[in-house]
Amino acid sequence: MGLLGSVADKALEVTGIKAPAKLPDNLPDSVLPDRRIRWQLHASSSLNATDNGQPLGLVTRIFKLRNPDSFLQAQADVFGDPAREKQALGDDLVAVREVQLVPGQHHEATDKVARDVPYVGIVALYRRPAAGRWRYAFKAADAELGGLSLGAHACALSVQSGTPVGQAAGSARSVAVSCP
Numbered sequence: 001m002g003l004l005g006s007v008a009d010k011a012l013e014v015t016g017i018k019a020p021a022k023l024p025d026n027l028p029d030s031v032l033p034d035r036r037i038r039w040q041l042h043a044s045s046s047l048n049a050t051d052n053g054q055p056l057g058l059v060t061r062i063f064k065l066r067n068p069d070s071f072l073q074a075q076a077d078v079f080g081d082p083a084r085e086k087q088a089l090g091d092d093l094v095a096v097r098e099v100q101l102v103p104g105q106h107h108e109a110t111d112k113v114a115r116d117v118p119y120v121g122i123v124a125l126y127r128r129p130a131a132g133r134w135r136y137a138f139k140a141a142d143a144e145l146g147g148l149s150l151g152a153h154a155c156a157l158s159v160q161s162g163t164p165v166g167q168a169a170g171s172a173r174s175v176a177v178s179c180p
Contacts (some may be wrong), residue, residue, distance in 0.1 A: 068137035
Protein backbone atom coordinates (compact mmCIF):
# COMPACT_ATOMS: atom_id res chain seq x y z
CA MET A 1 0.00 0.00 0.00
CA GLY A 2 2.99 2.30 0.57
CA LEU A 3 3.91 2.44 -3.12
CA LEU A 4 0.32 3.12 -4.17
CA GLY A 5 0.05 5.86 -1.56
CA SER A 6 3.25 7.59 -2.71
CA VAL A 7 2.12 7.40 -6.37
CA ALA A 8 -1.21 8.96 -5.39
CA ASP A 9 0.58 11.67 -3.37
CA LYS A 10 2.84 12.48 -6.33
CA ALA A 11 -0.18 12.71 -8.67
CA LEU A 12 -1.86 15.15 -6.28
CA GLU A 13 1.34 17.24 -6.09
CA VAL A 14 1.72 17.37 -9.88
CA THR A 15 -1.89 18.52 -10.36
CA GLY A 16 -1.50 21.16 -7.66
CA ILE A 17 -4.10 19.68 -5.34
CA LYS A 18 -1.53 18.83 -2.69
CA ALA A 19 1.50 20.92 -1.74
CA PRO A 20 4.79 19.24 -2.65
CA ALA A 21 7.02 17.92 0.10
CA LYS A 22 9.36 20.59 1.48
CA LEU A 23 12.92 20.36 0.21
CA PRO A 24 15.73 20.20 2.79
CA ASP A 25 17.33 23.59 3.59
CA ASN A 26 20.90 22.45 2.96
CA LEU A 27 20.58 21.59 -0.76
CA PRO A 28 23.03 23.35 -3.10
CA ASP A 29 21.53 25.95 -5.46
CA SER A 30 22.48 23.85 -8.49
CA VAL A 31 19.93 21.13 -7.61
CA LEU A 32 17.04 23.51 -6.87
CA PRO A 33 14.49 24.31 -9.60
CA ASP A 34 15.22 27.30 -11.85
CA ARG A 35 13.94 30.73 -10.88
CA ARG A 36 11.19 32.17 -13.05
CA ILE A 37 11.63 35.89 -13.67
CA ARG A 38 8.80 37.78 -15.31
CA TRP A 39 9.89 40.68 -17.53
CA GLN A 40 7.60 43.45 -18.77
CA LEU A 41 8.97 45.99 -21.24
CA HIS A 42 6.79 48.97 -22.17
CA ALA A 43 7.95 50.96 -25.21
CA SER A 44 6.79 54.58 -25.32
CA SER A 45 5.41 56.18 -28.46
CA SER A 46 8.61 58.30 -28.57
CA LEU A 47 10.91 55.24 -28.39
CA ASN A 48 14.56 55.83 -29.42
CA ALA A 49 13.62 59.19 -30.97
CA THR A 50 15.64 60.85 -33.72
CA ASP A 51 16.75 64.49 -33.50
CA ASN A 52 13.47 65.58 -35.13
CA GLY A 53 11.35 63.41 -32.80
CA GLN A 54 10.71 60.46 -35.12
CA PRO A 55 10.37 57.24 -33.04
CA LEU A 56 12.44 54.22 -34.01
CA GLY A 57 12.66 50.58 -32.99
CA LEU A 58 15.00 49.59 -30.16
CA VAL A 59 17.07 46.48 -29.52
CA THR A 60 17.33 45.40 -25.89
CA ARG A 61 19.60 42.66 -24.61
CA ILE A 62 18.75 40.63 -21.52
CA PHE A 63 21.66 39.08 -19.61
CA LYS A 64 22.10 36.31 -17.06
CA LEU A 65 25.12 37.19 -14.90
CA ARG A 66 27.27 35.65 -12.20
CA ASN A 67 28.40 39.09 -11.03
CA PRO A 68 27.11 42.52 -12.10
CA ASP A 69 30.33 44.52 -11.66
CA SER A 70 31.86 44.16 -15.13
CA PHE A 71 28.39 44.54 -16.68
CA LEU A 72 27.80 47.83 -14.84
CA GLN A 73 31.30 49.15 -15.66
CA ALA A 74 31.36 48.31 -19.39
CA GLN A 75 31.00 51.16 -21.88
CA ALA A 76 27.89 51.37 -24.08
CA ASP A 77 29.80 50.51 -27.27
CA VAL A 78 30.65 47.05 -25.84
CA PHE A 79 27.04 45.94 -26.03
CA GLY A 80 25.39 44.66 -29.19
CA ASP A 81 28.55 42.85 -30.33
CA PRO A 82 28.57 39.33 -28.80
CA ALA A 83 32.37 38.98 -29.07
CA ARG A 84 32.99 42.31 -27.29
CA GLU A 85 30.39 41.46 -24.64
CA LYS A 86 32.09 38.13 -23.94
CA GLN A 87 35.50 39.82 -23.80
CA ALA A 88 34.30 42.57 -21.42
CA LEU A 89 32.12 40.40 -19.18
CA GLY A 90 34.26 37.25 -19.23
CA ASP A 91 33.09 34.48 -16.93
CA ASP A 92 30.40 36.73 -15.43
CA LEU A 93 28.33 36.28 -18.62
CA VAL A 94 26.13 33.17 -18.49
CA ALA A 95 23.67 33.87 -21.33
CA VAL A 96 22.15 36.70 -23.32
CA ARG A 97 19.07 37.08 -25.49
CA GLU A 98 17.67 39.90 -27.58
CA VAL A 99 14.26 41.58 -27.61
CA GLN A 100 13.36 44.06 -30.34
CA LEU A 101 10.79 46.70 -29.44
CA VAL A 102 8.74 49.02 -31.65
CA PRO A 103 7.14 52.27 -30.46
CA GLY A 104 4.06 51.62 -28.33
CA GLN A 105 4.77 47.89 -27.89
CA HIS A 106 4.23 45.97 -24.66
CA HIS A 107 6.44 42.88 -24.33
CA GLU A 108 6.09 40.25 -21.59
CA ALA A 109 8.21 37.15 -21.08
CA THR A 110 9.21 34.77 -18.33
CA ASP A 111 12.83 33.66 -18.22
CA LYS A 112 14.14 30.58 -16.44
CA VAL A 113 17.29 31.44 -14.50
CA ALA A 114 19.36 28.78 -12.76
CA ARG A 115 19.63 29.23 -8.99
CA ASP A 116 23.40 29.54 -9.23
CA VAL A 117 23.03 32.62 -11.47
CA PRO A 118 22.50 35.46 -8.99
CA TYR A 119 21.93 38.45 -11.32
CA VAL A 120 20.08 39.50 -14.46
CA GLY A 121 20.61 42.65 -16.49
CA ILE A 122 19.16 44.63 -19.37
CA VAL A 123 20.80 46.92 -21.90
CA ALA A 124 18.92 49.19 -24.31
CA LEU A 125 20.89 49.95 -27.48
CA TYR A 126 19.71 53.55 -27.97
CA ARG A 127 20.98 55.73 -30.82
CA ARG A 128 22.07 58.31 -28.23
CA PRO A 129 21.47 57.05 -24.69
CA ALA A 130 21.01 59.25 -21.64
CA ALA A 131 23.97 58.87 -19.27
CA GLY A 132 23.44 56.10 -16.73
CA ARG A 133 19.94 55.22 -17.95
CA TRP A 134 20.53 52.63 -20.67
CA ARG A 135 21.33 49.57 -18.53
CA TYR A 136 20.34 48.04 -15.21
CA ALA A 137 21.23 44.92 -13.22
CA PHE A 138 18.97 43.19 -10.67
CA LYS A 139 19.35 40.46 -8.06
CA ALA A 140 17.66 37.38 -9.53
CA ALA A 141 16.17 36.32 -6.17
CA ASP A 142 14.45 39.71 -5.76
CA ALA A 143 13.32 39.78 -9.40
CA GLU A 144 11.77 36.33 -9.01
CA LEU A 145 9.53 37.58 -6.20
CA GLY A 146 8.14 40.74 -7.78
CA GLY A 147 9.03 40.55 -11.45
CA LEU A 148 10.63 43.34 -13.44
CA SER A 149 8.80 46.09 -15.28
CA LEU A 150 10.70 48.67 -17.30
CA GLY A 151 9.75 51.54 -19.58
CA ALA A 152 11.75 52.28 -22.73
CA HIS A 153 11.55 55.95 -23.68
CA ALA A 154 13.16 58.38 -26.15
CA CYS A 155 16.71 57.85 -24.78
CA ALA A 156 16.41 56.15 -21.39
CA LEU A 157 15.03 53.20 -19.49
CA SER A 158 12.90 53.62 -16.38
CA VAL A 159 12.38 50.91 -13.75
CA GLN A 160 8.77 50.67 -12.63
CA SER A 161 9.07 47.39 -10.72
CA GLY A 162 12.33 45.97 -9.38
CA THR A 163 15.31 47.37 -7.50
CA PRO A 164 18.41 48.05 -9.61
CA VAL A 165 21.80 47.05 -8.21
CA GLY A 166 24.06 49.98 -7.35
CA GLN A 167 21.61 52.79 -8.15
CA ALA A 168 19.04 54.78 -6.26
CA ALA A 169 15.60 53.41 -7.08
CA GLY A 170 14.11 56.92 -7.23
CA SER A 171 16.33 58.09 -10.08
CA ALA A 172 15.78 54.82 -11.98
CA ARG A 173 12.00 55.23 -11.74
CA SER A 174 11.94 58.75 -13.16
CA VAL A 175 10.83 59.19 -16.76
CA ALA A 176 11.97 62.84 -16.81
CA VAL A 177 15.28 62.68 -18.68
CA SER A 178 16.98 65.19 -20.97
CA CYS A 179 18.13 63.41 -24.10
CA PRO A 180 21.62 64.20 -25.43
